[in-house]
Amino acid sequence: xxxxxxxxxxxxxxxxxxxxxxxxxxxxxxxxxxxxxxxxxxxxxxxxxxxxxxxxxxxxxxxxxxxxxxxxxxxxxxxxxxxxxxxxxxxxxxxxxxxxxxxxxxxxxxxxxxxxxxxxxxxxxxxxxxxxxxxxxxxxxxxxxxxxxxxxxxxxxxxxxxxxxxxxxxxxxxxxxxxxxxxxxxxxxxxxxxxxxxxxxxxxxxxxxxxxxxxxxxxxxxxxxxxxxxxxxxxxxxxxxxxxxxxxxxxxxxxxxxxxxxxxxxxxxxxxxxxxxxxxxxxxxxxxxxxxxxxxxxxxxxxxxxxxxxxxxxxxxxxxxxxxxxxxxxxxxxxxxxxxxxxxxxxxxxxxxxxxxxxxxxxxxxxxxxxxxxxxxxxxxxxxxxxxxxxxxxxxxxxxxxxxxxxxxxxxxxxxxxxxxxxxxxxxxxxxxxxxxxxxxxxxxxxxxxxxxxxxxxxxxxxxxxxxxxxxxxxxxxxxxxxxxxxxxxxxxxxxxxxxxxxxxxxxxxxxxxxxxx
Numbered sequence: 294x295x296x297x298x299x300x301x302x303x304x305x306x307x308x309x310x311x312x313x314x315x316x317x318x319x320x321x322x323x324x325x326x327x328x329x330x331x332x333x334x335x336x337x338x339x340x341x342x343x344x345x346x347x348x349x350x351x352x353x354x355x356x357x358x359x360x361x362x363x364x365x366x367x368x369x370x371x372x373x374x375x376x377x378x379x380x381x382x383x384x385x386x387x388x389x390x391x392x393x394x395x396x397x398x399x400x401x402x403x404x405x406x407x408x409x410x411x412x413x414x415x416x417x418x419x420x421x422x423x424x425x426x427x428x429x430x431x432x433x434x435x436x437x438x439x440x441x442x443x444x445x446x447x448x449x450x451x452x453x454x455x456x457x458x459x460x461x462x463x464x465x466x467x468x469x470x471x472x473x474x475x476x477x478x479x480x481x482x483x484x485x486x487x488x489x490x491x492x493x494x495x496x497x498x499x500x501x502x503x504x505x506x507x508x509x510x511x512x513x514x515x516x517x518x519x520x521x522x523x524x525x526x527x528x529x530x531x532x533x534x535x536x537x538x539x540x541x542x543x544x545x546x547x548x549x550x551x552x553x554x555x556x557x558x559x560x561x562x563x564x565x566x567x568x569x570x571x572x573x574x575x576x577x578x579x580x581x582x583x584x585x586x587x588x589x590x591x592x593x594x595x596x597x598x599x600x601x602x603x604x605x606x607x608x609x610x611x612x613x614x615x616x617x618x619x620x621x622x623x624x625x626x627x628x629x630x631x632x633x634x635x636x637x638x639x640x641x642x643x644x645x646x647x648x649x650x651x652x653x654x655x656x657x658x659x660x661x662x663x664x665x666x667x668x669x670x671x672x673x674x675x676x677x678x679x680x681x682x683x684x685x686x687x688x689x690x691x692x693x694x695x696x697x698x699x700x701x702x703x704x705x706x707x708x709x710x711x712x713x714x715x716x717x718x719x720x721x722x723x724x725x726x727x728x729x730x731x732x733x734x735x736x737x738x739x740x741x742x743x744x745x746x747x748x749x750x751x752x753x754x755x756x757x758x759x760x761x762x763x764x765x766x767x768x769x770x771x772x773x774x775x776x777x778x779x780x781x782x783x784x785x786x787x788x789x790x791x792x793x794x795x796x797x798x799x800x801x802x803x804x805x806x807x808x809x810x811x
Contacts, residue, residue: 306647308688309502310495317491321484328483336469342422346441346770347387351442351460354385355426359444359456362402363391366446366454371401375409378402389439392417396452416441419455433596434459438466490566518548520671522550531640545637546647552787553643554636561609562631582610589782589811592688596808597746600785601797607634607679608748608802616654618688621661624746624806625681625723626700635675637669641723657694658683662723662731666698669724678724682716682746686738691810693736693744698723701749704768706775708741713772743775743782744808751786751799757795766793779807 358381365374374393380403382391391404398413398421413421416432420443428443439459441784446454515533522530531548580689585598591613597610607627615621625641627634644665649656662683669679680700686693695703699722702715716736721729747767754762774782 306499306502308626311573313498314491317487317494322488324483324487325480328479329476332472332479336472336476339464339468339472344430345466347460347462347465349442350387350429351440351458352426354381355442355444356459356594357457358458359426359446360456362456363446363448366393366401367448371409372456375402375406377688379404379406387460387464389434389437389461390457391416391459392457392700393446394421394455394457396421396454400455402445405470416459417457419443420455423455431462432459478619480749499795512541512544516544517616517716519547520668521553523554523672527641529555543651546650548646550640550643554639557639559637565809578613581638583612584782587778588612590614590620592691592811593620594619594779595622595806596783597624598783598804600750601630601788602750602799603630605635606630606802607638608750608804609638609679610746610804610806611642611645613645613649613656613793614654615649615685619656620686620688621649621656622684622686622746622806622808623681623704624700624748624804625679626676626748626750626802626804627679627797628699630802633673633677637673637679637724639681640668640672641665641679641681647807656685657731658685658694662696662720663700663729666721666723666725666729667727670727673724675724678681678722680722684746685746685787691738694733695730696720696733698729698731699725700761701747701752703744703746704771705736705738706743707739707746707747707770708743708776709739711775713768715776738810741776745771746804746806746808748804749786750799750803751805753789753801754790754794754799754803756793762793779809 358378361377361381361637362374365377365478366373378391378393379402382388382521387403389804392400392408392413393402394413394417396402398418400409400413400417403409404419416434416439418427419432420441423443423445426444429440432439432441434441437459439461441590442458442460444456445452446456473538519530530551533544582599583597585596591614597611599606599610601608607630608625609627610622610624612623623641623645626636627637644667645661648661659696663682665679665681670679679698682695682700683697683698684693684695684708697717697718698720702717704713705716713766716734718734720731733748752764752767756762770786774785776783783805786807787803790803
């Protein structure tokens with residue numbers, strides 16, 4: 294029984310909704326951060342502006358007080374000095390404290406008369422260190438945050454007194470608190486707006502995705518039903534897809550494949566004997582496999598041989614020219630022999646041709662093997678499976694991409710290092726499991742490098758004593774032929790295998806493909 298899975302439309306809706314939610318969330322976070330940053334910058338500018346205003350006013354008033362107190366200090370008229378200091382403090386709401394200190398730290402006059410005559414402490418004591426009119430942005434004066442100012446009073450070049458002034462920072466703190474409140478309100482408003490817009494965007498996106506998902510899934514479901522009908526033996530089944538996109542093209546190819554399969558079955562059933570049936574199938578299979586002559590492609594020379602053990606073998610190899618002068622090389626091996634295996638190779642060839650046509654030659658190995666797996670599973674229903682090694686060479690970059698569906702590892706010959714290495718990559722056989730995924734690896738090739746693909750019929754070939762040819766002997770043979778042109782290397786390999794078998798009938802199909810980077 295086929296495993297039930299989520300439909301494409303549901304997956305599309307879920308993925309699109311999640312993406313929209315993520316995008317809206319990121320937008321909301323960025324918008325909130327931007328609002329916070331702008332308000333914080335405004336608050337910083339406000340603080341700097343108010344602080345600068347206080348500093349300028351404090352230094353100016355401090356200078357006036359220093360001059361105003363000079364006469365009283367010179368005359369030692371501390372009563373007048375105290376009155377002057379107290380009146381100056383009362384006339385300005387910003388003043389927290391105003392004091393005059395002698396150089397030993399004694400408070401000569403203070404805006405709080407009770408502190409006059411005492412010793413300077415804390416901020417007052419720190420003011421004695423001022424050698425010029427100075428301002429301190431923040432200090433604690435009588436338990437109140439304040440901006441403090443200090444200036445020395447000199448007479449004939451000698452420092453005699455220090456004038457101290459402290460402005461409260463409460464107006465600044467009130468402005469900053471108001472700015473913080475404004476920031477909180479703006480951020481809350483931004484979050485509400487983002488949530489509203491986000492929900493609206495998600496709703497619109499879901500509606501659009503539902504419409505788009507249905508328009509995509511319906512023709513694909515029709516294709517799947519046709520594949521099931523074909524796999525069930527109804528070769529008259531056709532799919533009616535009228536869209537002008539790639540799905541429509543795939544539908545046409547499916548119909549064409551069904552027609553060709555129907556013709557093949559009808560021709561096969563019309564034969565009077567099994568021998569004639571096998572001859573027809575063998576002829577059809579021969580058209581799916583290139584001959585053994587040397588092929589000169591863009592950036593690569595190629596030669597391969599297919600030697601079936603019966604009229605209809607299960608091995609298959611082929612090459613395709615795809616866009617960008619790239620070359621696609623496929624080598625496969627179907628379980629068993631006979632007409633059934635040949636049909637699977639035809640399905641592999643048909644699905645490959647369909648995929649190339651549907652993508653306009655922009656083939657991807659992972660998607661190709663997925664498509665072939667689906668076609669073979671639908672056609673064979675588990676009665677046949679196929680191993681396959683897919684390679685895609687791009688002469689523009691010199692990169693070979695390769696993926697594997699349970700096949701023997703081909704070998705790569707590095708001409709510079711004179712080293713033979715297997716192309717190791719793994720994956721499930723085609724037709725084994727629905728939904729199998731495949732890994733794609735890459736290899737940078739250089740001029741003179743060689744590639745060798747094969748099926749297990751080569752290494753499992755036996756001599757008269759029942760000894761197999763084996764992987765070790767096969768690797769040594771490839772090492773000897775690594776620098777030879779593909780067609781000559783192919784002849785030498787097959788000659789060695791034939792000589793080893795000594796006329797013993799082969800148990801399995803043999804396929805060998807040799808390539809050299811030009």
